[in-house]
Structures are given as structure tokens and as C-alpha cells.
Amino acid sequence: MPALTGGAAADGSEQIYCRKQKSLGLLCSNFLRLYDREGVETIGLDDAAARLGVERRRIYDIVNVLESIGVLARKAKNRYTWKGFAAIPSALQLLKEEGLMTNDNANDANSSIKTSDDEEDDTYSNFNYSSQTDKTNPSTASGLQGSSKFADNRKEKSLALLTQNFVKLFLCMDMDMISLDDAAKILLKNGRDPAMTRSKVRRLYDIANVLASMKFIEKTHHPETRKPAFRWLGMEGKSQSGADTLAFDVCKKRAFGIDLTNMPVKRSKVEPKVEGTLNQGIKVQHQKQVKCETLEDEVHRPKSQPDSRTNMKSYSFGPFAPGNVPKVAASEDNKTKHNHDWESIAATYRPQYHNQALKDLFAHYVEAWKSWYTEVAENPIQLTS
DNA sequence: CTGTCCCGCCATGCT
DNA sequence: AGCATGGCGGGACAG
Numbered sequence: 001m002p003a004l005t006g007g008a009a010a011d012g013s014e015q016i017y018c019r020k021q022k023s024l025g026l027l028c029s030n031f032l033r034l035y036d037r038e039g040v041e042t043i044g045l046d047d048a049a050a051r052l053g054v055e056r057r058r059i060y061d062i063v064n065v066l067e068s069i070g071v072l073a074r075k076a077k078n079r080y081t082w083k084g085f086a087a088i089p090s091a092l093q094l095l096k097e098e099g100l101m102t103n104d105n106a107n108d109a110n111s112s113i114k115t116s117d118d119e120e121d122d123t124y125s126n127f128n129y130s131s132q133t134d135k136t137n138p139s140t141a142s143g144l145q146g147s148s149k150f151a152d153n154r155k156e157k158s159l160a161l162l163t164q165n166f167v168k169l170f171l172c173m174d175m176d177m178i179s180l181d182d183a184a185k186i187l188l189k190n191g192r193d194p195a196m197t198r199s200k201v202r203r204l205y206d207i208a209n210v211l212a213s214m215k216f217i218e219k220t221h222h223p224e225t226r227k228p229a230f231r232w233l234g235m236e237g238k239s240q241s242g243a244d245t246l247a248f249d250v251c252k253k254r255a256f257g258i259d260l261t262n263m264p265v266k267r268s269k270v271e272p273k274v275e276g277t278l279n280q281g282i283k284v285q286h287q288k289q290v291k292c293e294t295l296e297d298e299v300h301r302p303k304s305q306p307d308s309r310t311n312m313k314s315y316s317f318g319p320f321a322p323g324n325v326p327k328v329a330a331s332e333d334n335k336t337k338h339n340h341d342w343e344s345i346a347a348t349y350r351p352q353y354h355n356q357a358l359k360d361l362f363a364h365y366v367e368a369w370k371s372w373y374t375e376v377a378e379n380p381i382q383l384t385s
Numbered sequence: 386c387t388g389t390c391c392c393g394c395c396a397t398g399c400t
Numbered sequence: 401a402g403c404a405t406g407g408c409g410g411g412a413c414a415g
Binding site for chain 2: 019022023024055057058077154201202205206209228
């Protein structure tokens, strides 16, 4: 634990602060790369933080969205169960159903958890997430705790819930493209307050980044508006073979680096960034340093063998998949990750926007969206759908 | 300038 | 009290 506090890396290679290497999306990719392998059953947050060289706080972000998508399930304090990507389809299906249901029943009491707190509150959906992912979990008797007390204002604003609601936007509405700003307004169900919307958008960026790293969505631009927006790729994206390679690096100006940063290089608040120049460590000026176990060799192995993960089809999670594979090369041979058969998964899970409820829902939101648009923007736009 | 979004403070929840 | 979680927004960075 040679606390590499300073910027100067211990291994000689200088590390100047690089925001790109710290992105949630990259971190998520590395996280997935690190744990998506044979034998992984549980994940310790501390372990993850150490291996990835980031603070715990960041792990929470990732874990929260991954959990909301079904990839992980909280098992205990500090511990998560790896469910794998195979759990995604059912999780999404569930979200979709919930989304349709909650919309559909303005009367059904039961789920009206809507603790209309202060001003505008998030809602659009009120559902108790978690539970879904697994059935085999006697450990946490009753899977959920405070089901009794739903007045958990905090949970309503959780990243996990927001993630699910964000996903529902795509699953339950026909819009396959939406800007984070609009998403925020819709999710706030009254995004009149600029400050609140901005805050929500910030969160959505976090979410979008991890979803994008998994290629569930992709960044694009609205046809006319030119405004940045995200398009839903869903499971489809996973099944195609060549096209799914790089969600980030290609469509991004913000192409991130290839390697994992697992040094606590912090951005300097005052130091101007001296790109590629001197080896000048970053002055970490404030803050306690992160206890970093420096396991560079752990995830640092570029492997030049993109297809070594045979059964993954050509699907590679994250932007840098091709070049970076965890060290488990050893156990690579007999790994039969049939659960990654996106081909069949995609076939099984097919969005079916053909029922009435969905149409109604869509119509409803289209209306809402339009009105909000005309409110905030002087020029009403037509929805592409 | 606008769009992104990292960072870590600190409120909150759980022992 | 102490540790685990994670909301939240300041402000750095990118285009």
C-alpha cells in the first residue's frame, strides 16, 4: 500500500491528472471486466474500490445502477451478489411491466407510495425496486425492509430508482431518443424549477454513462435540435455482432483512455493541466488520500485478444473491451459463459409496443412532453416517433 | 459559452 | 459513537 498519494506514479510512469480516466463509464467498464468472469459470486465494495483504485463513493454509484438493472443484488453490508448479465432481460421486463402498470392505475392504491414531499417530486413511477432480481435469497429474510414505511423520501431520489425510471422511459414509451434534460423534466413530472432539473440532469449523466458503457444506450444528437440526446439500444445492441463494439470511443469526443486508473490521482483545483509535458505529479492538495491497494496488474492487462471471450459473441462490454481483459486468462479456457448468449436473450426479450396500455401511456407522455417543451423552449418541436 | 460530470462534503441510516 | 450509504451541487474540464 504505497499510498500513491502524490501524482507521480510509483512505477515511474508519470500520471498527470486526466479526467477521462476517471469517468464513471470507464470505471463501470472496468468494474464489469473485473467481475464478469467465472467464479465470481459476491463482490465486496472495498475490494472493488481498491482494485479499481477509486473511492468507495464511486463504487456506490456504479453498484446502484447495476443493481437497478439486475446485474447485482445487495447481499449484505458491503457485499453484493453478482447476478450477471443474464439477469438483465427479466429485470427490464419487470421494469416495463411496472412502468405500464403504474401508469395505468391511477386508482390502484397499494402502490401509491408517492410521498409527495416538498415541491415537485420525482414520480412517474412508484415502485419498490429490488425484490425482483432474485428469488433465491433467504438470507435477507423478506428481501425488503421498510416496505412498511415508504415515507423514505430519500429513496425516492436514489440513483437506483432514477435509473429504473430512466430506463422505463425507453421501455414504456416509444421514444427511443431523449435528451437528459427532457428526461429530467419528465421524471420530475414538472420540471419547472431549473435548479431541480439541473440537479436531476447531473444524476442522469452519471446513469447515462454507465448505461452507455454497457451499451444500453448511446449518445447521439437530436435530428433537428442538434441537442445531445441518448438513444436506446437495449438488448438489441447486444446481439448484433459487429456493430456493438464501441459505444464510447467512436461516438465520443470524450474518448477515454485505455487503461484503468488505479492511482489516486486527483484533479488539481489550481494546477492548470499541463498536457503531456513534464512529469509533474499532481499536487493533491486537500483530502485524505484513498487507501489504494494498487493492484495494477490486476486489471491492467491489455491483451490484444479481443475475441478471447468466445461465448460473449462479439459483445464486449465497455469501450475498451478489445484491448483490456482481466488477468484471468488462465481460467479462460473452460469458461462456458452460455449465460451470455445475447443472441437468444434478445430473441426472447422483444419489446412489444403493441398493446393498448402502452399506446395510451405513450400518448399521455407525448402530450406532457409537448407542453413542457413549449414551456421551456419558445419553439415547440415535433416528436420523432 | 454550454455541456459534461468528477469530487468529496456531509446528511442519513444502520449497527 | 462509528461506520456504511449515497444525495447533492460546486466547480473543473471539454468542445
